[in-house]
Amino acid sequence: MAMSKRRAKGAAPEAATLPGPEELLKYYREMLLIRRFEEKAGQMYGMGLIGGFCHLYIGQEAVVVGIQNALRPGDSIITSYRDHGHMLACQMDPKGVMAELTGRRGGYSKGKGGSMHMFSREKKFFGGHGIVGAQVPIGTGLAFAHKYAKDDGIAVCYMGDGAVNQGQVYESFNMAALWHLPVLYIIENNKYAMGTAQTRSSAGELYMRGSAYGIPGRQVNGMDVLEVRGAADEAVAHVRGGQGPMILEMKTYRYRGHSMSDPAKYRTKEEVNKMRSESDPIDHLKTMLLEKSYTDEDALKAIDREVKQVVTEAAEFATQSPEPDPSELWTDVLVDA
Numbered sequence: 001m002a003m004s005k006r007r008a009k010g011a012a013p014e015a016a017t018l019p020g021p022e023e024l025l026k027y028y029r030e031m032l033l034i035r036r037f038e039e040k041a042g043q044m045y046g047m048g049l050i051g052g053f054c055h056l057y058i059g060q061e062a063v064v065v066g067i068q069n070a071l072r073p074g075d076s077i078i079t080s081y082r083d084h085g086h087m088l089a090c091q092m093d094p095k096g097v098m099a100e101l102t103g104r105r106g107g108y109s110k111g112k113g114g115s116m117h118m119f120s121r122e123k124k125f126f127g128g129h130g131i132v133g134a135q136v137p138i139g140t141g142l143a144f145a146h147k148y149a150k151d152d153g154i155a156v157c158y159m160g161d162g163a164v165n166q167g168q169v170y171e172s173f174n175m176a177a178l179w180h181l182p183v184l185y186i187i188e189n190n191k192y193a194m195g196t197a198q199t200r201s202s203a204g205e206l207y208m209r210g211s212a213y214g215i216p217g218r219q220v221n222g223m224d225v226l227e228v229r230g231a232a233d234e235a236v237a238h239v240r241g242g243q244g245p246m247i248l249e250m251k252t253y254r255y256r257g258h259s260m261s262d263p264a265k266y267r268t269k270e271e272v273n274k275m276r277s278e279s280d281p282i283d284h285l286k287t288m289l290l291e292k293s294y295t296d297e298d299a300l301k302a303i304d305r306e307v308k309q310v311v312t313e314a315a316e317f318a319t320q321s322p323e324p325d326p327s328e329l330w331t332d333v334l335v336d337a
């Protein structure tokens, strides 16, 4: 059974069967890759190698890894500006993501998009959106496209706890429910929208925000990748089965500031340290893997080394790739009809 010390209320039933060791080690590696990648991005930002906005995902890794592993190739994904973890969980190339952060030619948007504006048609990753909530109508449109094409795909649309107060979210919920669109809305409730605590900005329970439209919602412990995976399996079956949209609210936490320029004065160090020491998703899975003798310290260290190597190579690529040619200013401006 999926396990958790902190099972959130209204949570989906736990996964009926625990994924096998191989699958669990995959989740461990994917979460660790996001963690190390983001730490490196933070360092490179500090060194002036990355400019502009940069919002790190550290602490929230279990959400995207649990959800993405419940999907099929061909499903569409869209999210906000806190997006590097989503790209990596979609199996986009860490080199191309890091090179986009440094604004280089080898980046996913040829160095012209930066942290918040990367896309991969191949992985069906549709961004990367800087306007809070803007991805929700677009994600709903992606779901419409799946339904129209009858390709059996679904759209997964991630948003923050702050984004749920945007009007366009409810216009989207209305259409998605009315037309039974295959869309799974994931609310990543990391407790803060910039410096505003969720309790100061948002009335009621976020997983119930679709109830007026008949959209079912559940609250899940987003710090436990197995609970996320279990809830995702059920929600994906609902959505893919033609029963219309669904909402999962993930209770999660970001360890870093809102963006690299946030001094994070709105919360105490003790609060952050408590979450890190008691609820870290990677430590939690590591403990479980060792307790169940699914692996040993040496095998985990080997994964650590391999992940560090991937991140080092991504950083090298991102600093060695040339800057875009100035002529690139005139490309990709308009879409060919």
Ligand SMILES: Cc1ncc(C[n+]2csc(CCOP(=O)(O)OP(=O)(O)O)c2C)c(N)n1
Pocket (backbone or CB within 6 Å): 080, 082, 130, 131, 132, 159, 160, 161, 162, 163, 164, 190, 192, 193, 194, 258
């Ligand atoms: C329409 C709009 N209003 C305000 C902003 C400024 N802004 C950027 S992020 C943010 C907070 C969003 O918080 P949340 O949805 O909880 O996502 P998180 O950053 O926690 O992942 C705000 C207000 C914006 N980008 N777009």
Ligand SMILES: [Mg+2]
Pocket (backbone or CB within 6 Å): 160, 161, 162, 188, 189, 190, 191, 192, 193, 194
């Ligand atoms: Mg938030």
